[in-house]
Amino acid sequence: xxxxVESGGGLVQTGGSLKLSCSVSGLTFEYSNMGWFRQAxxxxxxxxxxxxxxxKTTYYADSVKGRFTISxxxxxxxxxxxxxxxxxxxxAMYYCATSPxxxxxxxPPKYNYWGQGTQVTVSS
Numbered sequence: 785x786x787x788x789v790e791s792g793g794g795l796v797q798t799g800g801s802l803k804l805s806c807s808v809s810g811l812t813f814e815y816s817n818m819g820w821f822r823q824a825x826x827x828x829x830x831x832x833x834x835x836x837x838x839x840k841t842t843y844y845a846d847s848v849k850g851r852f853t854i855s856x857x858x859x860x861x862x863x864x865x866x867x868x869x870x871x872x873x874x875x876a877m878y879y880c881a882t883s884p885x886x887x888x889x890x891x892p893p894k895y896n897y898w899g900q901g902t903q904v905t906v907s908s
Contacts, residue, residue: 786810793902806880819883831889
């Protein structure tokens with residue numbers, strides 16, 4: 785059984801930082817491209833960042849480029865999202881999922897493996 789579990793969300797002030805973690809089990813993680821996605825209330829889910837299984841290629845949404853960094857540790861079956869200089873508009877539920885990884889950051893279908901999400905709230 786595949787499990788995807790996100791952690792690390794919380795409440796932070798504007799300009800602050802958070803590091804999200806996504807732990808994966810039950811699949812061959814080291815050959816899985818992974819992505820981070822987010823959904824704010826009343827908005828569609830959107831791609832934030834993705835990383836290929838080798839870790840050599842990453843993509844970012846324009847809105848987070850230069851502020852967020854995705855990384856992975858295949859020995860720990862974990863993918864991370866370091867979020868710096870957080871802004872109010874970064875407030876959302878953040879999800880991790882197995883995902884194709886391309887510049888378009890397409891949100892994968894529901895039958896891909898998704899976590900339950902971790903809430904990030906940025907306050908002024």
